[in-house]
Amino acid sequence: MSPDIRILESDDDLIHASNIFRTAMIGFPPLNERQRDLIGRLLEPGRTFGAFLDGRLVGTTDSAASSLTLPGGKRVGHAAVTHVGVLPSHTRRGIATELMRHQLRDIRDRGEVVATLRASEATIYERFGYAVASFSTAVEVSTTRARTRPDVPQGGPVRLIEPDESWRLLPQIYAANPSERPGTIDRPEVWWQSRRLRAAEAGEVSHTVVHGEAGAESGFARYHPADTEAWFTSEHRSVVVDDLVAPTEHAYLGLVRFFLDLDLVDRVVFQMLPTDDPLPWLLTDRRAARSLGVRDETWLRIVDVPAVLGARTYNDGGAFTLRVHDELIPENSGTYSISASGAGTVSGEAQLEAGVGAVAAALLGATSWRTLALNGSVRVADPTALAAADRLFSVPLQPHSGILF
Numbered sequence: 001m002s003p004d005i006r007i008l009e010s011d012d013d014l015i016h017a018s019n020i021f022r023t024a025m026i027g028f029p030p031l032n033e034r035q036r037d038l039i040g041r042l043l044e045p046g047r048t049f050g051a052f053l054d055g056r057l058v059g060t061t062d063s064a065a066s067s068l069t070l071p072g073g074k075r076v077g078h079a080a081v082t083h084v085g086v087l088p089s090h091t092r093r094g095i096a097t098e099l100m101r102h103q104l105r106d107i108r109d110r111g112e113v114v115a116t117l118r119a120s121e122a123t124i125y126e127r128f129g130y131a132v133a134s135f136s137t138a139v140e141v142s143t144t145r146a147r148t149r150p151d152v153p154q155g156g157p158v159r160l161i162e163p164d165e166s167w168r169l170l171p172q173i174y175a176a177n178p179s180e181r182p183g184t185i186d187r188p189e190v191w192w193q194s195r196r197l198r199a200a201e202a203g204e205v206s207h208t209v210v211h212g213e214a215g216a217e218s219g220f221a222r223y224h225p226a227d228t229e230a231w232f233t234s235e236h237r238s239v240v241v242d243d244l245v246a247p248t249e250h251a252y253l254g255l256v257r258f259f260l261d262l263d264l265v266d267r268v269v270f271q272m273l274p275t276d277d278p279l280p281w282l283l284t285d286r287r288a289a290r291s292l293g294v295r296d297e298t299w300l301r302i303v304d305v306p307a308v309l310g311a312r313t314y315n316d317g318g319a320f321t322l323r324v325h326d327e328l329i330p331e332n333s334g335t336y337s338i339s340a341s342g343a344g345t346v347s348g349e350a351q352l353e354a355g356v357g358a359v360a361a362a363l364l365g366a367t368s369w370r371t372l373a374l375n376g377s378v379r380v381a382d383p384t385a386l387a388a389a390d391r392l393f394s395v396p397l398q399p400h401s402g403i404l405f
Contacts, residue, residue, distance in 0.1 A: 003051040003059065003095050005102040014039045017050050017060035017083070024059075024085030025120065034201070041193050047079075049103055051086070051095045059086035059095045061103050064405070066186040068114055071365055071395045072313025073180050077112035079303075080185065080405050084117070100128040101328055104303060108329065113304040113311070116185065118297070118404055125299055129328055131361035133300035134183040134399035135275050138292035141268045145288035146260050152282050155254025156218070158209050166208035166222070167196045170245075173210065173217045179247035181274065182364040183298055183399030191405055206242075209258055211251040219251030223259070226269075238267040244402065256282070272297075274400035298401055300360045305332040308363065309343035316340045317391025320382075323350035324359055332356055338392060351385035354378045365395030 008017055015036050022028035031039070044064045051059035061084040068078035081103065086095045107115050116133070119125050161169065171192050178184070199206060204224055211219040222243040231237060239262060246252035256279065259268045273279070275294060280286040302308050305324055319339035326332035337346040352369070358377035361367045369389035372378040380386060 001053065003053050003093075003098050005098055006050050006052065007046055008048045008050045008060070009046070011036075011039055013050060013057070014043055014048055016057055017048055017062075018043075020057060020060050020087055021083040021085035023087060026088075032201070035197065038193070038197060042190055042197065044188070044190050047106075048083075049099055049106075051099050053090065053093075053095075058090040059099055060084075061099045063103065063107065063115065064188045064190050065110070065112065066188045066191075068116065068186075069179065069182055069184040070308070070312040070363075071182045071393075071399075074311050074313075075178075075186070076114060076308065076311050077110070078185060079107040079110075079112045079115040080188065080191070081115050081117040081301075082405050096124075097128070104128070104301065104328055108303045113302070113307040115301040115303055116298050116401075117301075119299045122296065125301075126357055128301065129326060129356045129360065130299040130301045131357040132296040132298070132367070133360055133364045134296075134298040134366050134401060135294050136272045136297040136400060136402070137275050137277070137294045139270045139273055139277070139279060140290045140292055141260065141270070141279070142288045142290075143260055143262065143265050143268060145285050147284045147288075148257065148260065148282050149284055153250075153253055155252070155257055156212055156250050158211050158254050158258040161208050161210055163199075163206075163208070166220075167192065169210065169217070170208070170220055170222075173220055174245060177218050177245075177247045177251075179245075181247075181397045181400055182395055183366075183401050185298075185401045185403060187403065191403070194405075209255065211246065211254045218248055219246040219255055221245070221255050221259070231264075234266075236267065237265050238269060239265050241268065241270045244270060244273070253282075272400075272402045274398050274402075276398040298364075298399070300363065302332065302356055302360050302363065303329065305334070305356065305359065306336070306343075306345060309336055309338065309359075312363070314338060314340050314342070314392040315394055318388035320352060320385035320388045320392070321346060321348070321350040322359070322389075323353040324356055325354070326356040329356075338389070340392065349381065351382035352378055352380060352389060362389070362393055364399035365393055366399050369393065 048062035063079040067075040206224040280289040
């Protein structure tokens with residue numbers, strides 16, 4: 001029996017859907033009273049879907065509108081997908097597939113050309129055309145060993161701000177200082193509302209610093225101390241950087257120096273850095289910065305293939321033709337010619353052939369076409385096209401968004 005998919009609009013339905021998601025995640029508690037009261041401000045109207053069986057709500061998903069930066073700097077319409085969940089009693093019945101199908105069609109109808117999400121499991125979303133398009137690394141720095149090299153610039157001034165000021169100022173700083181890094185995502189209002197609510201409910205000590213003179217701020221960071229119960233006697237006092245926004249080298253250096261110079265701190269953990277972050281190269285002892293591991297970050301779904309391929313830029317490096325298959329959005333299926341001058345549809349045989357998920361994996365430059373061919377995601381009719389594809393899609397900055405949603 002196919003589920004009935006509907007857009008949820010009433011607060012009661014939205015609360016019910018949110019609690020279904022939390023039940024599906026198992027480790028999340030139900031909404032508390034304050035969250036229930038604010039539900040209308042935490043979800044973008046008209047974008048929450050519910051799946052009903054026999055009149056009962058059993059699954060949900062929602063999204064928020066923003067934009068995503070492609071290689072070359074162009075920002076395209078983007079849907080931040082989240083809260084995907086089906087009751088444990090109703091899994092493996094095709095409910096998630098129908099939710100994804102309806103949501104992707106809705107996103108396309110809105111004119112948004114890509115969707116991204118953060119995956120709770122790595123085996124779920126490939127069947128819906130999503131693929132890992134960026135990675136994130138956590139880095140721990142020993143402040144007792146970390147000294148910057150003598151020729152590293154100072155960066156600009158950094159100051160602490162109060163919590164009430166931070167939630168007013170941070171969205172302004174973020175909007176006024178867009179990053180050129182591929183994979184950067186604009187943060188919609190509902191994202192800021194959600195983060196503010198979570199910070200208030202956590203009840204933990206946290207701080208915010210901004211970079212730049214008042215009125216001309218160019219970056220910020222949010223951080224908190226870990227294990228404060230033993231703070232005064234501990235020999236392992238740690239600060240965790242929850243959010244680092246530094247789109248310029250000047251802002252990056254100023255904020256990093258602030259954390260390296262903190263008194264009473266033995267370790268600073270940067271939770272989400274791009275894989276090509278230069279931090280170890282700034283230190284006289286690069287081993288003072290230790291990687292805690294790399295994990296997949298952005299799972300990306302191309303909703304409008306010709307629009308996305310036509311919007312990003314490509315390096316010089318020849319040309320190739322690519323046949324794309326997309327079962328959920330048949331309009332994306334076709335053959336495309338890609339070169340330094342751009343991309344467009346063509347007819348005839350293609351040199352490479354791939355599903356839409358493989359194209360998503362390569363889109364931002366995080367994964368090579370050669371790797372995708374090696375794992376069977378790309379079929380190769382002309383081996384010279386692989387080298388051309390990798391030259392055309394290579395990027396000077398690895399993609400990264402640096403946020404959760």
